Amino acid sequence: xxxxxxxxxxxxxxxxxxxxxxxxxxxxxxxxxxxxxxxxxxxxxxxxxxxxxxxxxxxxxxxxxxxxxxxxxxxxxxxxxxxxxxxxxxxxxxxxxxxxxxxxxxxxxxxxxxxxxxxxxxxxxxxxxxxxxxxxxxxxxxxxxxxxxxxxxxxxxxxxxxxxxxxxxxxxxxxxxxxxxxxxxxxxxxxxxxxxxxxxxxxxxxxxxxxxxxxxxxxxxxxxxxxxxxxxxxxxxxxxxxxxxxxxxxxxxxxxxxxxxxxxxxxxxxxxxxxxxxxxxxxxxxxxxxxxxxxxxxxxxxxxxxxxxxxxxxxxxxxxxxxxxxxxxxxxxxxxxxxxxxxxxxxxx
Numbered sequence: 608x609x610x611x612x613x614x615x616x617x618x619x620x621x622x623x624x625x626x627x628x629x630x631x632x633x634x635x636x637x638x639x640x641x642x643x644x645x646x647x648x649x650x651x652x653x654x655x656x657x658x659x660x661x662x663x664x665x666x667x668x669x670x671x672x673x674x675x676x677x678x679x680x681x682x683x684x685x686x687x688x689x690x691x692x693x694x695x696x697x698x699x700x701x702x703x704x705x706x707x708x709x710x711x712x713x714x715x716x717x718x719x720x721x722x723x724x725x726x727x728x729x730x731x732x733x734x735x736x737x738x739x740x741x742x743x744x745x746x747x748x749x750x751x752x753x754x755x756x757x758x759x760x761x762x763x764x765x766x767x768x769x770x771x772x773x774x775x776x777x778x779x780x781x782x783x784x785x786x787x788x789x790x791x792x793x794x795x796x797x798x799x800x801x802x803x804x805x806x807x808x809x810x811x812x813x814x815x816x817x818x819x820x821x822x823x824x825x826x827x828x829x830x831x832x833x834x835x836x837x838x839x840x841x842x843x844x845x846x847x848x849x850x851x852x853x854x855x856x857x858x859x860x861x862x863x864x865x866x867x868x869x870x871x872x873x874x875x876x877x878x879x880x881x882x883x884x885x886x887x888x889x890x891x892x893x894x895x896x897x898x899x900x901x902x903x904x905x906x907x908x909x910x911x912x913x914x915x916x917x918x919x920x921x922x923x924x925x926x927x928x929x930x931x932x933x934x935x936x937x938x939x940x941x942x943x944x945x946x947x948x949x950x951x952x953x954x955x956x
Contacts, residue, residue, distance in 0.1 A: 636819040661846055675860050745774075764899055
């Protein structure tokens, strides 16, 4: 009972709302044509036999994903969303161990560390430009068994310089280095092909964001072949992903043109939204490498939230973040959605 009481004190991970409002709080790909996805589940059902365990279809997705990323399929591990893989990684790190991360970052990871009793040390980002002090981070990480970095970071949206991450990797050869690339399709670079060079490197990816398959719950890990084999055959569940989700993922990744077009549109809209919101007085909009914008609202926070609520627009309210103040995160939506955001912000006094 004492253990249950301790778990009850862990901060709840806030699940995004699901009503009929304009939903810009979960970083889903709302630009991807919904009609493109409508028939995929139905067609996928015709290709699978639900009486059987998903064996051949697992292998098919591994091959498709390997070709798409241009890496060995032996470096891949599929999971039921990258969240499920995070849980297994924390089990691997072990109870009572220490991990170094940054603040602010993906809040789910922190709450899972608390659940698994992995101690977490957080290094503050600069509230001016979201930069990370490499020296301070590395010094702290040398006391830890593992590190966790989002690239691009959630909720700040920035991707750290590649040279900076490589410096961290090189100086922490004895640490497990987890790089969460959930939003990497919208960014400048990926470390995917470096997993063989750095045996301590683990990369997390997902179909939930750029691929538009948040509802299918498919994530994957990329690591050197030895670690991936250990993870896939000894640590991961035998059938972590269901047949329908696997078939849907195969269909989407087999014809990536529509996804890639939506990514290009989101990038253009991101720059347009950033450029125009930067002109609004008394707020701070941060440059983003993801599919969302991180905004420091200052004294306008309450007025902004009220205006958004009155317009039935849901954003991620982050509240008072240490070193930053009151902030929100807004998903880059369609041009129509983004124009509505601009209109609201321009009319707030």
